[in-house]
Amino acid sequence: MNATSTAPRDADCGAPVVELGLPVIGGSHHRSSAGTAGLDSSEASRSERFAQMRAGELGSLHSWELVTAVDGPGTRLTTFLSGCPLRCLYCHNPDTMEMRRGEPITADELLARIARYRPIFEVTGGGLTISGGEPLMQPAFVARVLRGAKEMGIRTALDTSGYLGAHCTDEMLDDIDLVLLDVKSGIPETYRKVTGRDLQPTLDFGRRLAARGTEIWVRFVLVPGLTDAPENVDAVADYVATLSTVSRVEVLPFHQMGRDKWESLGLSYELEDAQPPSPELVARVRDQFRERGLTVY
Template sequence: MIRVHSYESLGTYDGPGIRLVVFLQGCNFRCLYCANPDTIDCKGEGKNTAPEDILRMAVSQKPFFGKKGGITFSGGEPTIQAKALIPLFRMLKEAGIHICVDTNGSVWNESVKDLFTLADLVLLDVKEFNDERHHLLTLRSNEQTLQTAAWLEANEKPFWLRYVLVQGYSAFREDIEALGKHFKDYRMIERVEILPYHTLGVHKYEAMGLSYQLNSVKQNTPEQLEEARALFEVYFNKVFVN
């Protein structure tokens, strides 16, 4: 069984084309800006779901996917449930459905490798390149995330690099430049997405009786986003503000 938190039909922000987005329950990161705090706990509000049920939903929506669309597994952190997802991924492949995995890249085992091998595209979230600042932002190291990126490159698995721009936490010129220098020769990075910081999930913290720790952080101005885009474009050809 797969622990599913929720679904989004006709999604356009998590991979190419129009997609069915499956938000899975459970995450090993503790990002200060997390927009889905209700997906962090591995049990939480999620429901145990048979792989066949997700397959049927994807097949029923396939006519809307067009040539580029498909299904995206997000979260939470999908790779926590990698072993349970593998049979579903095989069925989706047989049904001709394009598969994306949106991941922080920090979980690593044989099941995760199998999962990435079956996926058509990986959306790799690099929260911060500087490990000390990454730990401040997520309470975890970025070491495995960078190793996962290297594995994707070595195994010729296409991926998108995603970066949430948070003023005072990840919007540092020197860190973006260091990230650019590290990844500039990667051939499998198809595009870079800058994700603007937002506060759309703050109400969830209130509902859960939790304290949101970034109340003093302001959303990005258009000028800040353009400055970040210009920094990334020094190193990458396809840079988008999502």
Template sequence: MNARERVLSEAVAELREPGGPASSGAVRSWDLSTRVDGPGTRFVIFTSGCPLRCLYCENPDSQRMRDGRRATVDGLMAEIAKYRDFLAVAGGGVTISGGEPLLQPAFTGELLRRCRALGLHTALDTSEFLGARASDALLASTGLILLGIKAWNPSAYRRLTGAELRPTLRFAERLARLRVPVWVPVWVRFVLGAGVTAGPDEVAGIASFSAALPNIEYVDVLPSHRLGAAKYDRPGIPFPSGTPNRPAPTSSPGFRRPSRPTAWPPADRGSRSGARGLGGPRASCPRQAFSSRRNPRAPSRTHRR
């Protein structure tokens, strides 16, 4: 068994881990961030454990649930309450990220419910590979879903993550049909990985899929980077073989940066046509705002625990 096969077998083992109770969960850390994990300034909770093993993963230390620390919902809510007024004034809220939050659906759902009860905007950052574990009640407490579509071609997705693409797309389609009691808005995030997903067909596929779903409001096209490479120096975290050895620039053929940043919310939301960030023939993409960021970490996180 080679290194990549060992990593993928470990991911399968994560799927067998019990999700745990609603009252506590495995958490790696929390941050305050601006315009990276949803609108405004966010209190971001990073859960531990993920069923995917992406070649460009920037947080390999969050892949295994057993590596996280146990945190209670009450303890996290006490921390969030300290920032409640600031988050509200800053037009932000709370984002549950990972890892993959839906590996612990009861814990994630309770956090979202409690944050909503506190009057805060909520967001769920997920690959939706485990979207079937998200109940309607969990989604009813979710104000925004940040949906990571890792690749459009199924074989590229498999190579990149070790998993299948279809569960992610199936859940995105479910969200477009769901009323809890209204649509859950979705922002799609797609990373251009050199040698893997940087082709124009990948970007065009994401654009066409997004244009067909009425609740997708925003698509963020990001260059890959190696900012998390140092984390692979830690014992027990092998650097994935086949990782692209250079970022994919946003000046790749078939892709161009927008002339100016896209504001949120778009002033003309509901009547947008044309896909921002795409070169060549412009795809028809009503409702969506496309953007790219040269440095996906440019709006830096300001605090970490």
């Protein structure tokens, strides 16, 4: 998913809530953040933490930050959870690849931090965005935080690839005002090359959101030689145009800001020689979305 780039925090917070059977890598935008500063880590034992995570009382948090007009409207407190089922080749935040790398934080502790920013949210029209990694790796924790935020009158957003959309219950969707949906490819073969996973769950989740009337911002990462083929972009744009609740599309140009993290983690980085897209390529891709009547940024 696309989230933010910060220094890793190593703390074993127990087994993942969702077992997927593959090494996992999360992705994100590159921005500075507060890490987990200001939040107290859980002191529970390993077995206690496992039980708390199953109950949604405890989560694995990579970092949090306060940003404006990035992860939704207004000023947002964006929380980045650890763990992701995708293996995105362009991942900018591979230090969120495993849940054990995050800090164990209770939902109550996180909600107390969120509550401090209610005046800012009210003035700017902002709110809470839950991102990752992939937040739906920790659905019980996400559900608890969303419910707590809505009880405080805070608007909420979920930043997700949609791959684990089946883990997002209708009750969770009732507590979500906006979904930032990362559509990484429109052609199944390209999607598998980019992520190591299947495209269909993302398509299904987007259609489910539209059917419920949930507002969607679509994000598409433009990587020359990987996702830029006209037929791939057309497939994404054709799909997005069928979702009646999409209010904007963000075309995000690829960059190399996360390359050093792959090396520091001992991971093989396959896009070593990839270049950022030219202004002409970015313009062409944005026009492909605009041709479907979509609002593009």
